[in-house]
Amino acid sequence: xxxxxxxxxxxxxxxxxxxxxxxxxxxxxxxxxxxxxxxxxxxxxxxxxxxxxxxxxxxxxxxxxxxxxxxxxxxxxxxxxxxxxxxxxxxxxxxxxxxxxxxxxxxxxxxxxxxxxxxxxxxxxxxxxxxxxxxxxxxxxxxxxxxxxxxxxxxxxxxxxxxxxxxxxxxxxxxxxxxxxxxxxxxxxxxxxxxxxxxxxxxxxxxxxxxxxxxxxxxxxxxxxxxxxxxxxxxxxxxxxxxxxxxxxxxxxxxxxxxxxxxxxxxxxxxxxxxxxxxxxxxxxxxxxxxxxxxxxxxxxxxxxxxxxxxxxxxxxxxxxxxxxxxxxxxxxxxxxxxxxxxxxxxxxxxxxxxxxxxxxx
Amino acid sequence: xxxxxxxxxxxxxxxxxxxxxxxxxxxxxxxxxxxxxxxxxxxxxxxxxxxxxxxxxxxxxxxxxxxxxxxxxxxxxxxxxxxxxxxxxxxxxxxxxxxxxxxxxxxxxxxxxxxxxxxxxxxxxxxxxxxxxxxxxxxxxxxxxxxxxxxxxxxxxxxxxxxxxxxxxxxxxxxxxxxxxxxxxxxxxxxxxxxxxxxxxxxxxxxxxxxxxxxxxxxxxxxxxxxxxxxxxxxxxxxxxxxxxxxxxxxxxxxxxxxxxxxxxxxxxxxxxxxxxxxxxxxxxxxxxxxxxxxxxxxxxxxxxxxxxxxxxxxxxxxxxxxxxxxxxxxxxxxxxxxxxxxxxxxxxxxxxxxxxxxxxx
Numbered sequence: 001x002x003x004x005x006x007x008x009x010x011x012x013x014x015x016x017x018x019x020x021x022x023x024x025x026x027x028x029x030x031x032x033x034x035x036x037x038x039x040x041x042x043x044x045x046x047x048x049x050x051x052x053x054x055x056x057x058x059x060x061x062x063x064x065x066x067x068x069x070x071x072x073x074x075x076x077x078x079x080x081x082x083x084x085x086x087x088x089x090x091x092x093x094x095x096x097x098x099x100x101x102x103x104x105x106x107x108x109x110x111x112x113x114x115x116x117x118x119x120x121x122x123x124x125x126x127x128x129x130x131x132x133x134x135x136x137x138x139x140x141x142x143x144x145x146x147x148x149x150x151x152x153x154x155x156x157x158x159x160x161x162x163x164x165x166x167x168x169x170x171x172x173x174x175x176x177x178x179x180x181x182x183x184x185x186x187x188x189x190x191x192x193x194x195x196x197x198x199x200x201x202x203x204x205x206x207x208x209x210x211x212x213x214x215x216x217x218x219x220x221x222x223x224x225x226x227x228x229x230x231x232x233x234x235x236x237x238x239x240x241x242x243x244x245x246x247x248x249x250x251x252x253x254x255x256x257x258x259x260x261x262x263x264x265x266x267x268x269x270x271x272x273x274x275x276x277x278x279x280x281x282x283x284x285x286x287x288x289x290x291x292x293x294x295x296x297x298x299x300x301x302x303x304x305x306x307x308x309x310x311x312x313x314x315x316x317x318x319x320x321x322x323x324x325x326x327x328x329x330x331x332x333x334x335x336x337x338x339x340x341x342x343x344x345x346x347x348x349x350x351x352x353x354x355x356x357x358x359x360x361x362x
Numbered sequence: 363x364x365x366x367x368x369x370x371x372x373x374x375x376x377x378x379x380x381x382x383x384x385x386x387x388x389x390x391x392x393x394x395x396x397x398x399x400x401x402x403x404x405x406x407x408x409x410x411x412x413x414x415x416x417x418x419x420x421x422x423x424x425x426x427x428x429x430x431x432x433x434x435x436x437x438x439x440x441x442x443x444x445x446x447x448x449x450x451x452x453x454x455x456x457x458x459x460x461x462x463x464x465x466x467x468x469x470x471x472x473x474x475x476x477x478x479x480x481x482x483x484x485x486x487x488x489x490x491x492x493x494x495x496x497x498x499x500x501x502x503x504x505x506x507x508x509x510x511x512x513x514x515x516x517x518x519x520x521x522x523x524x525x526x527x528x529x530x531x532x533x534x535x536x537x538x539x540x541x542x543x544x545x546x547x548x549x550x551x552x553x554x555x556x557x558x559x560x561x562x563x564x565x566x567x568x569x570x571x572x573x574x575x576x577x578x579x580x581x582x583x584x585x586x587x588x589x590x591x592x593x594x595x596x597x598x599x600x601x602x603x604x605x606x607x608x609x610x611x612x613x614x615x616x617x618x619x620x621x622x623x624x625x626x627x628x629x630x631x632x633x634x635x636x637x638x639x640x641x642x643x644x645x646x647x648x649x650x651x652x653x654x655x656x657x658x659x660x661x662x663x664x665x666x667x668x669x670x671x672x673x674x675x676x677x678x679x680x681x682x683x684x685x686x687x688x689x690x691x692x693x694x695x696x697x698x699x700x701x702x703x704x705x706x707x708x709x710x711x712x713x714x715x716x717x718x719x720x721x722x723x724x
Contacts, residue, residue, distance in 0.1 A: 015461070017459065017461045017462055017724035018459075018724070019723070020723060020724075051666055051667075073666065073667045074667065093623070093634075093667065094623040094624055094682075096621055096623055096682070096683055097379065097380075097621060097683070099377070099379045100379055119624050119626065120624060120625065120682050122681075122682040122683055123623075123624075123682070144626050148626075148630070148670070149624075149626075149632060149665065149668055149670055150623070150624040150626060150632050150668065151624075151626055152626065153626060153627060259458055259459065261456040261458055261485075261512070262456055262481050262482060262485075262511075262512040262513075263482065264481065264506050264510075264511075264512060264514065264515055265515060268510070270511060270512050272455075275641070275643065275695055276695065276698050279637070279641060279642060280641060280642045280643045280644070280695075281637065281642045282642070303511065304413055304435065304694060304695065304698075305413075305435045305436065305455065306511055306512065308510070308511055319484075320456075320458070320482050320484040320485070321458055321484055332666060333637055333638065333642075333666065336638050336666075336699070337698070337699075337721075338721065338723065339721040339723075359700065359701040361379070361381070361382060361700065361701075362379035362380070362382075
């Protein structure tokens with residue numbers, strides 16, 4: 001049986017078999033520092049979302065820079081990070097069902113500061129029936145401030161749920177949460193401040209007001225009521241983050257290395273980075289990633305192991321065997337496809353980290 | 363450290379934590395038999411593509427039904443199946459670069475019948491420099507018969523490459539290959555038969571003519587020159603295959619179990635099957651999968667761990683905590699996200715198979 005030879009430290013990334021995402025260490029560090037400094041300046045706490053990297057060692061870099069804890073989306077992700085010693089974990093998800101609640105309870109026994117969100121009486125009832133006063137669970141109410149995903153629709157409903165949480169012996173109401181936050185900052189601020197006022201009127205403490213989102217991360221100060229911000233994508237950055245004005249092309253820490261495997265016509269090249277390397281996430285783009293250094297080349301379609309590139313608008317030559325660097329539209333979903341992540345500095349491999357929370361399924 | 367408890371045999375699938383794809387054993391078997399019978403009737407060989415399931419045990423079912431061998435897309439996938447004892451493997455990919463060629467050479471030492479494709483002089487030069495007469499490699503020329511992905515553009519070019527292969531001491535020219543095939547069957551047939559005629563004129567034997575594709579699998583007989591057909595998706599089937607007329611809703615072997623985790627408004631429900639469970643593959647649809655039994659419910663957007671469902675066109679009720687069965691748009695990319703696959707018969711778990719070739723990266 002042959003096992004896959006991940007590159008050794010010191011290997012030039014040019015020698016790595018493709019398709020393979022790689023992370024630039026210096027850009028990674030700079031992204032972490034820059035985001036932390038901004039929130040430090042605003043007097044806000046930072047809680048990075050680990051969904052982007054799923055790697056404890058990277059989350060440790062985020063904590064060392066000043067983050068107060070981490071944000072997970074699944075109980076199973078939180079379990080991996082608890083195993084790695086993380087002691088302040090927020091799971092921004094409605095946890096439902098006997099099996100997941102039992103795992104959440106076990107997790108709460110061993111994580112110093114664990115919290116979850118709820119946006120319905122059903123979720124709160126399940127949590128209330130699971131936890132007791134001997135080891136209560138912290139719960140935040142998720143608010144829909146315009147993101148149209150999860151979350152209560154009004155400050156009044158947020159308060160009604162906060163009261164249910166506060167009334168449950170095994171639960172502690174810790175605050176309110178929204179995602180995404182800064183888009184339409186005025187609306188978000190209004191929702192949060194109105195909820196805080198209503199809660200204060202009822203004598204309910206609301207210490208945490210958590211906002212979230214990477215694309216307009218640097219607008220977090222427009223929501224003064226928020227005490228903490230959550231973001232994931234900023235750590236690697238991607239094409240969607242450049243478009244959002246969050247970063248420049250020089251801040252992109254992730255590239256997907258790909259090889260030209262076919263050039264059937266003068267205007268068509270085929271890369272080995274298909275949807276099983278880049279994913280089909282468009283995020284509003286009309287093509288599937290940027291090929292760095294080949295302006296005008298357009299990845300017009302993906303099949304599972306092929307990317308078809310239209311070269312008709314590109315003046316640079318691209319030939320069979322050339323290795324290119326693709327900037328993915330969305331970095332978080334790329335991490336989710338690989339078992340390990342290769343890091344490098346100036347093109348030389350520095351470490352290979354297991355993507356420990358990939359493939360955890362609940 | 364807590365490890366993930368995959369369900370035991372005998373567990374009802376209702377008790378499985380979501381999101382989770384499950385495979386119906388009876389539909390799987392029926393899909394395998396039906397496709398094999400059709401090609402048997404046409405006198406064509408069947409070479410299933412393992413990209414859909416990546417599981418040796420499922421490929422074994424395909425061989426037991428009469429398939430002549432398997433089709434892989436990557437050297438690393440072929441290595442996994444070679445480890446599992448498969449001895450007839452076609453890799454439908456241009457293999458380039460020293461590292462991959464070295465692995466391919468090692469693979470050829472231990473697989474009785476290994477073959478690859480090439481569509482350029484560059485690919486053939488790499489293969490020719492790697493293999494020698496002591497253990498030659500079988501090579502097919504990939505032809506673009508309208509799929510506009512890889513492949514030579516004319517029968518004349520196919521013949522020129524066949525001559526290069528035939529002239530290399532370490533390579534054996536085995537035939538020609540196209541994907542997808544039956545769409546525009548006349549064009550495909552014309553390309554194949556013209557190439558065969560030109561090859562015959564030069565005294566070059568062309569024993570294998572391989573066509574491929576699942577959506578119009580049952581049109582394979584419209585390409586009489588093809589001796590074998592390759593297909594992957596047919597084994598599980600998906601929403602795109604129903605649309606293509608390949609199968610009915612009762613032939614769908616894969617469903618993704620998902621839980622309603624939020625219902626912020628009367629018309630909006632949120633499932634826990636996001637893009638990290640379903641992928642964002644649209645395949646021409648405007649939404650991200652069908653919720654079985656909830657006609658008119660529309661999965662309008664995915665984020666990584668959430669699917670937003672518009673219920674405005676759905677008369678059935680969907681409440682928080684309900685578990686639903688989602689028919690994915692594309693089954694092959696779902697398999698690629700999970701480490702194991704759960705199989706069931708009539709809703710009772712029969713086995714849990716490791717998705718052995720997932721995460722193999724070259």
